Amino acid sequence: xxxxxxKLIDILNVHKNSFISGQQLSNQLNISRTAVWxxxxxLEKDGYVIEAAPRKGYRIVESPKKVSSNTIHWGLQTKxxxxxxxxxxxxxxxxxxxxxxALNGSSHGTVVxxxxxxxGKGRLNRKWYSENDxxxxxxxxxxxxxPPNQAPQLTLLAATVLANVLTxxxxxxxxxxxxxxxxIGDKKVAGILTEMQAEHDQIHYLVLGIGLNVNQSSxxxxxxxxxxxxxxxxASNQSYSIRQLIQDILxxxxxxxxxYMSDGFTSIKQNWERFGYKMGxxxxxxxxxxxxxxxxxxxxxxxxxxxxxxxxxxxxxxSAEINWKGGNVVEE
Amino acid sequence: xxxxxxxxxxxxxxxxxxxxxxxxxxxGTKVSVKKNKQEATLASPVQVQAQxxxxxxxxxxxxxxxxxxxxQVDENVNSEQQVNxxxxxxxxxxxxxxxxxxxxxxxxxxxxxxxxxxTVVCIVEAMKLFNEIEADVNGExxxxxxxxxxxxxxxQPLYRVKKM
Numbered sequence: 001x002x003x004x005x006x007k008l009i010d011i012l013n014v015h016k017n018s019f020i021s022g023q024q025l026s027n028q029l030n031i032s033r034t035a036v037w038x039x040x041x042x043l044e045k046d047g048y049v050i051e052a053a054p055r056k057g058y059r060i061v062e063s064p065k066k067v068s069s070n071t072i073h074w075g076l077q078t079k080x081x082x083x084x085x086x087x088x089x090x091x092x093x094x095x096x097x098x099x100x101x102a103l104n105g106s107s108h109g110t111v112v113x114x115x116x117x118x119x120g121k122g123r124l125n126r127k128w129y130s131e132n133d134x135x136x137x138x139x140x141x142x143x144x145x146x147p148p149n150q151a152p153q154l155t156l157l158a159a160t161v162l163a164n165v166l167t168x169x170x171x172x173x174x175x176x177x178x179x180x181x182x183x184i185g186d187k188k189v190a191g192i193l194t195e196m197q198a199e200h201d202q203i204h205y206l207v208l209g210i211g212l213n214v215n216q217s218s219x220x221x222x223x224x225x226x227x228x229x230x231x232x233x234x235a236s237n238q239s240y241s242i243r244q245l246i247q248d249i250l251x252x253x254x255x256x257x258x259x260y261m262s263d264g265f266t267s268i269k270q271n272w273e274r275f276g277y278k279m280g281x282x283x284x285x286x287x288x289x290x291x292x293x294x295x296x297x298x299x300x301x302x303x304x305x306x307x308x309x310x311x312x313x314x315x316x317x318x319s320a321e322i323n324w325k326g327g328n329v330v331e332e
Numbered sequence: 333x334x335x336x337x338x339x340x341x342x343x344x345x346x347x348x349x350x351x352x353x354x355x356x357x358x359x360g361t362k363v364s365v366k367k368n369k370q371e372a373t374l375a376s377p378v379q380v381q382a383q384x385x386x387x388x389x390x391x392x393x394x395x396x397x398x399x400x401x402x403x404q405v406d407e408n409v410n411s412e413q414q415v416n417x418x419x420x421x422x423x424x425x426x427x428x429x430x431x432x433x434x435x436x437x438x439x440x441x442x443x444x445x446x447x448x449x450x451t452v453v454c455i456v457e458a459m460k461l462f463n464e465i466e467a468d469v470n471g472e473x474x475x476x477x478x479x480x481x482x483x484x485x486x487x488q489p490l491y492r493v494k495k496m
Contacts, residue, residue: 148425149424149426149486151425152458152459152460155461179459180459192460193460193462195462196461196462196463196464197463197466198424199424199466200422287483288482289481289482304426318427318483319427319428319459319483
């Protein structure tokens with residue numbers, strides 16, 4: 001049933017500007033014309049607008065705006081990412097749902113999407129404000145066959161994926177704050193939170209969460225984050241289809257992930273550096289029990305942050321608080 | 333970079349002296365020597381390890397966070413009391429160690445807690461990837477070696493466990 005409907009969508013998408021007759025569809029899908037008609041009714045329920053003209057047949061007039069596992073699935077041009085989509089209207093956090101999925105054996109590439117999160121997670125259980133339908137709130141289950149100490153590179157990879165998608169939409173001034181916050185100008189538009197379960201030498205799974213502000217207006221944000229958060233709409237005066245954005249992100253993510261798995265981190269690093277925020281500038285750093293100022297240089301081959309200290313020495317940082325605030329993250 | 337002969341000479345001199353530990357830094361290379369320890373933690377994949385006379389261990393690694401390393405050495409020396417353990421939970425990566433899910437929550441585990449293989453004992457964060465570390469053995473936590481917020485190295489012991 002599901003696969004017939006996928007084929008139907010694919011055929012209709014190919015014939016986007018022309019009609020295709022019920023008889024042709026019935027032949028190609030090997031189902032009755034009545035069954036074709038029933039499928040069309042189901043598509044309409046999911047938000048497709050379909051024009052049916054006598055003696056001409058059917059065509060898609062409008063793809064659905066609403067997000068469901070079906071509408072994400074249909075038209076998604078990926079090979080393994082998002083083959084399983086779990087969509088919820090309102091959950092505490094897609095991270096939590098994705099963890100449960102992973103523990104229950106969900107396959108590599110399973111995607112969890114919610115319209116709203118009541119307890120969106122930032123790092124260290126800080127809150128990510130996402131109690132609205134205006135963003136992409138999504139978590140992906142990955143089971144990469146790489147050593148756990150390489151896994152942080154995936155969070156940088158995810159950042160480049162988002163930066164590339166936004167750049168293709170002609171969003172100006174896209175930047176990546178090390179390691180993986182996405183900025184427009186100096187304001188945070190997206191955050192990435194990755195949680196991993198691993199043994200010393202083997203990854204069980206990781207859950208990579210993406211929160212992207214899309215159609216929020218300035219009054220959507222609570223006061224605490226108003227000055228530091230932005231959305232695609234605020235940056236471009238346009239609204240975007242959440243469904244389309246999710247598909248764009250998944251497609252771009254799969255492409256980058258496959259390149260990373262076959263060729264390593266080099267091309268991801270180059271891409272990251274195109275977007276690197278405040279490179280060459282001096283910032284205050286807190287790492288471990290130490291606070292100091294240093295100049296940001298770039299990232300190393302393993303994704304760590306390279307800084308030069310005032311005494312001329314260089315350091316690689318794997319974990320640091322850098323004094324630049326941003327995003328929907330509210331400290332609780 | 334020190335030559336291996338120089339490291340040997342260094343070890344010999346320190347071995348004969350009353351110095352318990354010694355740290356030397358130059359050109360991005362750091363050598364720490366300490367006496368009377370059971371094991372050394374080795375961090376960098378390109379480390380040069382000198383085979384020292386048995387009671388002395390050498391550790392050489394790029395200087396990433398000298399202070400933390402020193403603190404850790406101090407702690408190890410201070411907690412010299414004999415603790416009966418047969419397993420160490422080590423960090424799978426370089427990063428920040430967190431003993432609790434967030435600053436206002438209780439620690440995942442404390443001394444005396446029973447753990448099983450899949451018990452989450454702490455988080456190590458690197459590049460905003462939060463790695464939930466599992467115990468990997470059934471046993472009792474007998475020693476916590478690192479404080480929350482400290483930087484840890486690849487392979488650094490975090491907890492000692494008495495297997496059951």
